[in-house]
Amino acid sequence: MTAVRAIGDPVLRLDGVSLAFGGVKALNDISLDVREHEIRAIIGPNGAGKSSLLNVINGVYHPQQGTITFRGKPRHNMDTHETAALGIARTFQNIALFRGMSVLDNIMTGRNLKMKASVLEQAIWFGRARREELANRAKVEEVIDFLEIQHIRKTPVGRLPYGLQKRVELARALAAEPSLLLLDEPMAGMNVEEKQDMCRFVLDVNEQFGTTVVLIEHDMGVVMDISDRVVVLDYGRKIGDGTPDEVRSSKAVIDAYLGVPH
């Protein structure tokens, strides 16, 4: 198990990334790296640019300046569905499930990129389309088992309580077998028990599949517990980066969170 978990070389590197919306600088000269197999947390007060950073990584926003290097290759204005093809999956701060569809169908969409049959083959449910559908369904069942959501398989996601919806969203991301998993506040709005479950799942994913995880989280207890390294943002700037202990004792971080006496 430790073999998989051994933290390796950087898989993702951001150099001098800046992103502005009109006059608002959402990200200002951010440089950071994410290493293979690690759990990397992004923290910071509201409006610090955490979600923007995640959106830049998976191609929702294209930064005006700076470079993004993923697995040794620089990326240029790559769109979201292209980053998905590179093995980057994510969840959203406000749950973004396909509300009209069942849990199973939602998770099956995560397998989208693994299926290759053409439109025509699919229309007539021809050999390859059929085999693919069944093989991917088996894979989805593994994810369902892993996240312990067997009992809600056929339920339309709109009917599920919040905590379970979050779990289904994680399942959909995992179904893509990503090498890099981006989680935007996976525990927000959960009760203690749900949080503990979610922590366990994130750690299990990281340990068993070796998935690299980047997560945004406000619950400091959780962040300090599960992450290997933490980056701290404030007003679009990076003000801290290091192990949880280093970040906890950094003066800049404490100032940003608690305020500076005037």
Place this chain on the structure above:
Amino acid sequence: MQFFFEVLIGGLLSGVMYSLVALGFVLIYKASGVFNFAQGSLVFFAALTFVGLMEHGLTFGAALAVTLLVMILLGLLIEKFVLRPLVNQPQISLFMATIGLSFLIEGLAQLLWGANVRGLDIGIQDEPIGWIADATGVNVSKFDLSAAGIAAVLVTLLALLFSRTRIGRALRAVADDHQAALAVGIPLQQIWGIVWAVAGFVALVAGLLWGARNGVQFALTFVALKALPVLILGGFDSVPGAIVGGLIIGATEKLAEVYFGPYVGGGIEGWFPYVLALAFLLVRPEGLFGEKIIRRI
């Protein structure tokens, strides 16, 4: 009783043709959540283009092939120049855009081919099928039956495509949440391109069948309005719903016309479907097969 069945069968067969038109709406609605007001114009455009090409001396097959290409191209262009710039805008903006689009397409069609009413012969005669009439005494139109057969095959294929495949799931996913769909690697524009191309194809088939029956004329765009009660009955986002809705509307409007029409002076075929749809809205607003609306209070 024989007469009853004749009316019923006639109604069901024309109902399948309504389904065909409704299907065009369902396709777009499923993938983008938009009621495509321009679908009727597409039907009109397809029929007119086909007839126009035939008049210019193309054979049936060649005209069909060219019109198919034109319709697919038109679908792709609409996606690229009308819908893509409106991504993430409110649904009502998209709806308004399709209204504008319908005028544009209608105008374009008449500009290119003229506004005369034309006949369209697709080689199937509108006459009773002999052996059925002999065996049961019920007259079934050969044209209606063939048209229904063509529509049924098309509808079945599309229903399977939607319910059992990756593309179908991708379509529904795109309709529900653009951002999340992109994040699981569904290319939005490719999916919309496919949908509009297929909608163009469906419009072509509907245009040919309706054109052959009623003549190719501006009134073809109104056929699309008949699809509205079909959709309300069946559910806007359900392919099987479009079929069942079409059958119900087709059968009930003909039966109502024949059996209740005489008491109120006739002509109720024109409005009966809308009244039925209205009643349905009160009882089951999402339609027979539509996705159940889940509200949290």
